[in-house]
Amino acid sequence: MTVMSIAVLGLTAVILAVQLKGVKGEYGVYLAAAAGLVIFFYGISKLETILDAIKQVQAYIKVNHVYINTLMKMIGITYISEFSSGICKDAGYGSLGNQIEIFGKLSILAVSMPILLALMEMVQEIVS
Numbered sequence: 001m002t003v004m005s006i007a008v009l010g011l012t013a014v015i016l017a018v019q020l021k022g023v024k025g026e027y028g029v030y031l032a033a034a035a036g037l038v039i040f041f042y043g044i045s046k047l048e049t050i051l052d053a054i055k056q057v058q059a060y061i062k063v064n065h066v067y068i069n070t071l072m073k074m075i076g077i078t079y080i081s082e083f084s085s086g087i088c089k090d091a092g093y094g095s096l097g098n099q100i101e102i103f104g105k106l107s108i109l110a111v112s113m114p115i116l117l118a119l120m121e122m123v124q125e126i127v128s
Contacts, residue, residue: 006039029091040083047075070115077107 013035017028051072058068081104088097 006042009035010039032090033087036083036087040079043079047079067115070111073111074108077104077111080104081107 013031017032020028020031054068054072057063058065081100085097085100085104088094088100
């Protein structure tokens with residue numbers, strides 16, 4: 001699928017969901033969630049291409065694999081939390097969506113802590 005196909009899929013789902021909202025509101029939410037899942041899994045398949053490119057870059061320049069793994073974890077956490085949050089907000093549960101976003105941000109911070117500590121150690125070695 002191309003970007004155009006994904007855009008058409010999303011817009012079609014939204015138009016149908018708006019039409020269904022008058023009949024049965026929950027069907028519109030289900031339709032939007034289903035379309036979102038299709039787009040989500042297609043987006044995950046695109047991440048494989050990005051991973052391959054990052055591995056090639058890593059082969060050209062010597063970067064510690066821990067940093068690349070951490071970066072990929074952060075991208076995954078962001079993608080999943082934003083997707084989940086958006087579905088919650090579309091379903092009318094904005095506060096739950098906000099909580100998912102906050103948890104995602106805290107998870108990214110937790111995953112990045114070892115890199116921050118390593119940076120602090122390097123700075124301390126340079127200053128000492």
